[in-house]
Amino acid sequence: MTDAVENQEKQEKRVSKKHLPRTPMREQEAMERVQNYEEVPFGYSEAEAIAEAERCIICKNPKCVTACPVNIDIPSFIREVRDGNFEAAARILKDTNSLPAVCGRVCPQEDQCEKVCIEGIKHDPVAVGNLERFVADWEREHDKISIPEIPPPTGYKIAIVGSGPAGLTVAGDMAKQGHDVTVFEALHRPAGVLIYGIPEFRLPKLIVNAEVDYIRKLGAKFVMNTVVGVSITLDELFAEGYHAVFIGTGAGLPKFMNIPGENLVGVYSANEYLTRANLMGAMRFPEYDTPMRPSQHTVVVGGGNTAMDSARTALRLQKCRVSLVYRRSLQELPARVEEVHHAEAEGIEMHLLNNPVAILGNEQQEVTGIRCLRMELGEPDASGRRRPVEIKGSEFELECDTVIMAIGNDPNPVFTRATPGLKVSKWGTIIADEETGATSRPGVYAGGDIVSGAATVINAMGAGRKAANAMDTYVRSLAI
Amino acid sequence: MPQHVIHSRRILAEKVHEFWVEAPLIARKRKAGQFVIVRMNDRGERIPLTIASGDAERGLIRLIVQEAGKSTIEMGRLQVGDFFLDIAGPLGRPTHIETWGNLIAVAGGVGAAPLLPIVEAARAAGNRVHAIIGARSENLMILAEEYARHCHEVRLCSDDGSVGIKGLVTDCLRQWVSEGVQFNQSLIIGPVIMMRETAKVAKELGIPGQVSLNPIMIDGTGMCGACRVSVNGKTKFACVDGPEFDAWGVNFDELILRNRAYLRQEKIALDTMMDHECKIGLATGVAQ
Ligand SMILES: Cc1cc2nc3c(=O)[nH]c(=O)nc-3n(C[C@H](O)[C@H](O)[C@H](O)COP(=O)(O)OP(=O)(O)OC[C@H]3O[C@@H](n4cnc5c(N)ncnc54)[C@H](O)[C@@H]3O)c2cc1C
Numbered sequence: 179m180t181d182a183v184e185n186q187e188k189q190e191k192r193v194s195k196k197h198l199p200r201t202p203m204r205e206q207e208a209m210e211r212v213q214n215y216e217e218v219p220f221g222y223s224e225a226e227a228i229a230e231a232e233r234c235i236i237c238k239n240p241k242c243v244t245a246c247p248v249n250i251d252i253p254s255f256i257r258e259v260r261d262g263n264f265e266a267a268a269r270i271l272k273d274t275n276s277l278p279a280v281c282g283r284v285c286p287q288e289d290q291c292e293k294v295c296i297e298g299i300k301h302d303p304v305a306v307g308n309l310e311r312f313v314a315d316w317e318r319e320h321d322k323i324s325i326p327e328i329p330p331p332t333g334y335k336i337a338i339v340g341s342g343p344a345g346l347t348v349a350g351d352m353a354k355q356g357h358d359v360t361v362f363e364a365l366h367r368p369a370g371v372l373i374y375g376i377p378e379f380r381l382p383k384l385i386v387n388a389e390v391d392y393i394r395k396l397g398a399k400f401v402m403n404t405v406v407g408v409s410i411t412l413d414e415l416f417a418e419g420y421h422a423v424f425i426g427t428g429a430g431l432p433k434f435m436n437i438p439g440e441n442l443v444g445v446y447s448a449n450e451y452l453t454r455a456n457l458m459g460a461m462r463f464p465e466y467d468t469p470m471r472p473s474q475h476t477v478v479v480g481g482g483n484t485a486m487d488s489a490r491t492a493l494r495l496q497k498c499r500v501s502l503v504y505r506r507s508l509q510e511l512p513a514r515v516e517e518v519h520h521a522e523a524e525g526i527e528m529h530l531l532n533n534p535v536a537i538l539g540n541e542q543q544e545v546t547g548i549r550c551l552r553m554e555l556g557e558p559d560a561s562g563r564r565r566p567v568e569i570k571g572s573e574f575e576l577e578c579d580t581v582i583m584a585i586g587n588d589p590n591p592v593f594t595r596a597t598p599g600l601k602v603s604k605w606g607t608i609i610a611d612e613e614t615g616a617t618s619r620p621g622v623y624a625g626g627d628i629v630s631g632a633a634t635v636i637n638a639m640g641a642g643r644k645a646a647n648a649m650d651t652y653v654r655s656l657a658i
Numbered sequence: 659m660p661q662h663v664i665h666s667r668r669i670l671a672e673k674v675h676e677f678w679v680e681a682p683l684i685a686r687k688r689k690a691g692q693f694v695i696v697r698m699n700d701r702g703e704r705i706p707l708t709i710a711s712g713d714a715e716r717g718l719i720r721l722i723v724q725e726a727g728k729s730t731i732e733m734g735r736l737q738v739g740d741f742f743l744d745i746a747g748p749l750g751r752p753t754h755i756e757t758w759g760n761l762i763a764v765a766g767g768v769g770a771a772p773l774l775p776i777v778e779a780a781r782a783a784g785n786r787v788h789a790i791i792g793a794r795s796e797n798l799m800i801l802a803e804e805y806a807r808h809c810h811e812v813r814l815c816s817d818d819g820s821v822g823i824k825g826l827v828t829d830c831l832r833q834w835v836s837e838g839v840q841f842n843q844s845l846i847i848g849p850v851i852m853m854r855e856t857a858k859v860a861k862e863l864g865i866p867g868q869v870s871l872n873p874i875m876i877d878g879t880g881m882c883g884a885c886r887v888s889v890n891g892k893t894k895f896a897c898v899d900g901p902e903f904d905a906w907g908v909n910f911d912e913l914i915l916r917n918r919a920y921l922r923q924e925k926i927a928l929d930t931m932m933d934h935e936c937k938i939g940l941a942t943g944v945a946q
């Protein structure tokens with residue numbers, strides 16, 4: 179055993195005995211941050227990052243790696259952070275995760291790596307997400323983002339439909355192989371939910387744009403304003419000489435509850451609300467052209483990340499009272515814990531165990547309120563969560579002028595509807611092989627929310643990575 | 659980045675502008691009844707406009723725009739050589755065209771623009787096409803000669819009698835039917851109130867048909883639901899399920915009120931622009 183290795187092992191043993199509490203991340207004060215759109219947590223300083231990295235016991239059989247949907251080599255990157263080698267840490271992250279600055283901010287680490295962290299069994303889990311974010315930010319801020327050497331062009335043409343995290347991952351991976359990559363996106367800006375959905379105060383657009391730029395620098399081309407299936411069909415892509423196509427069209431179809439009053443003026447889907455605010459710049463109206471109706475009291479229906487994002491955006495945009503109506507209890511809120519805490523601290527009123535039954539309006543068809551029923555928790559349902567049941571005669575009305583429906587999104591049907599011969603499930607998701615993303619049509623791969631139904635950024639990335647591997651093998655088997 | 663340069667422009671009527679814009683892919687793919695979403699600049703709205711016609715060979719599409727508020731007034735000032743930042747499309751379902759036989763196309767105001775390609779396609783499918791074009795007065799009437807070229811018969815009407823019959827398109831329709839002509843199908847496009855009234859009369863006269871709806875849209879790709887309309891009691895997303903729907907089944911009153919949702923903000927946007935221009939000494943109003 180060399181001295182160096184011996185030293186390292188010693189140090190790791192020493193560190194493991196410390197069991198210090200988790201290094202908190204500094205953030206903007208609640209009352210201050212609702213006055214602006216800036217990011218809430220500030221990120222670690224170098225010293226804080228090293229202190230947090232020292233808490234990791236660099237396990238031999240780390241649980242965190244298997245719990246990570248893209249199997250980031252977590253102990254190795256944390257070891258580099260601990261030793262102050264931030265650039266090396268960034269390389270390790272980028273080996274498996276093409277969007278670490280995004281994932282460090284929006285991944286539900288508490289359900290993944292941090293949930294199973296060995297240090298976390300008896301003490302606080304290591305703040306893997308915070309460290310990931312630190313490393314990615316450090317790399318960008320220090321201009322250390324390096325473009326790997328790209329092999330000579332292979333001559334294979336790859337089309338990618340949709341520029342969300344799934345499509346971006348495939349684009350990056352394929353471009354790195356020397357393939358000729360073109361991404362087609364329906365909207366005028368790339369990155370899917372990362373750009374139109376998740377708000378600035380949680381995921382600054384500067385970061386998203388930097389990630390897209392990186393993929394551009396790898397050689398991928400982006401064609402915006404193109405709805406594949408309508409502007410150009412799958413068959414036409416093949417006819418234009420593309421050898422393989424990846425479908426990452428996401429889950430962008432907003433659900434409504436089908437209760438009376440949902441088409442009143444002042445009822446938005448979360449997608450519309452967030453798109454107006456983020457993509458279209460309604461928070462800077464009239465400097466930007468797209469408006470939002472002013473509000474005194476906005477009610478958000480739902481309990482996921484989308485609901486929290488809508489509520490917190492409303493608070494900043496409208497500077498008004500904001501309430502959240504959700505039919506289950508606090509424990510069952512599907513949003514990330516961190517986001518629920520942020521929302522509560524900012525003053526969002528939580529009306530839990532309430533189910534909307536109608537939206538009320540005046541003769542101008544403008545929203546004047548929402549009628550809800552109180553619920554109580556009954557027997558657990560299929561998902562293991564206790565099922566909410568209505569309390570008879572408990573109806574009440576909440577006065578409001580805006581209602582945001584944030585009850586989830588279904589798979590985007592535009593592409594699948596226009597593409598015969600592609601197998602689709604009864605839920606509208608594309609049927610694809612879990613390991614390869616291969617669909618029922620040769621040369622066509624799919625991944626992300628369009629296959630899994632609405633899930634997570636890291637899931638979409640993981641699916642993109644697997645599909646990219648399979649597509650690489652597939653195209654190389656073709657003769658050009 | 660494709661550049662959508664304006665190749666030619668013309669004023670068709672008061673506050674109505676015609677543009678031929680570079681968009682080769684769309685020019686090749688577009689079908690009757692489809693629309694595009696344009697953005698003029700980086701702060702701009704996404705504005706839906708019907709593709710009035712296209713020239714696949716030259717890679718151009720024709721847009722006809724009526725000044726309705728800030729964005730369309732700004733658009734009216736664009737000159738040859740200027741460009742649109744983004745044009746997405748073709749969007750929406752193409753018009754469902756059959757060989758119906760005797761067809762009546764009813765246009766109100768600038769609705770004559772989106773109706774024209776549908777009339778052309780219906781004619782090509784072997785229909786006998788009749789058209790009624792209504793406008794408030796002669797200086798607002800557009801495309802009458804083009805209709806004359808594509809239709810078996812065209813009747814014009816205006817509120818003030820300055821062109822064609824004095825009266826509304828609905829009067830004109832009743833008159834035509836009373837002369838013994840039987841229409842098997844109608845296509846109605848214009849302001850929502852005009853479509854509501856015409857659909858009502860068409861129903862009375864037993865003529866089924868389609869209307870093309872113009873709700874407020876954001877993405878135009880089915881992602882936001884801003885464009886929800888009620889048709890036969892069901893909610894539809896006009897951008898992907900339409901924009902054309904069963905004339906007898908549309909809840910027009912709901913659409914009218916939904917389209918008024920941003921009146922106050924639209925006025926602020928317009929006033930801010932005018933104010934700003936006064937300050938910097940630009941001429942306000944319509945381009946020459
Ligand atoms: C408000 C909100 C907050 C969220 N917060 C979190 C979070 O904190 N953490 C987390 O992990 N996940 C979160 N999610 C979920 C996460 O964003 C998604 O799971 C992820 O973005 C899915 O990636 P994707 O690439 O499959 O699709 P998307 O990101 O949906 O991208 C699909 C892209 O395809 C485009 N497209 C669709 N159809 C076509 C077509 N026919 N032609 C061309 N382009 C097309 C769309 O315009 C879009 O840009 C959130 C989702 C929302 C809506």
Ligand SMILES: Cc1cc2nc3c(=O)[nH]c(=O)nc-3n(C[C@H](O)[C@H](O)[C@H](O)COP(=O)(O)OP(=O)(O)OC[C@H]3O[C@@H](n4cnc5c(N)ncnc54)[C@H](O)[C@@H]3O)c2cc1C
Binds near residue numbers: 709875
């Ligand atoms: C499918 C479709 C096809 C259309 N085709 C044409 C066309 O060929 N020629 C034409 O002149 N107009 C067309 N329109 C209407 C045109 O989009 C609106 O007049 C324009 O967006 C108004 O913007 P503004 O800023 O100038 O006016 P604003 O002051 O913003 O609004 C004036 C009125 O226009 C309507 N409107 C506002 N924003 C939108 C929006 N984003 N989408 C739709 N309507 C809106 C509202 O009813 C509003 O009260 C079409 C609309 C749709 C939905």
Ligand code: SF4
Binds near residue numbers: 233298
């Ligand atoms: S499980 Fe926890 S302590 Fe072990 S390597 Fe992973 S992050 Fe470090």
Ligand code: FES
Binds near residue numbers: 874875884886896898
């Ligand atoms: S405009 Fe957004 S869904 Fe139709």
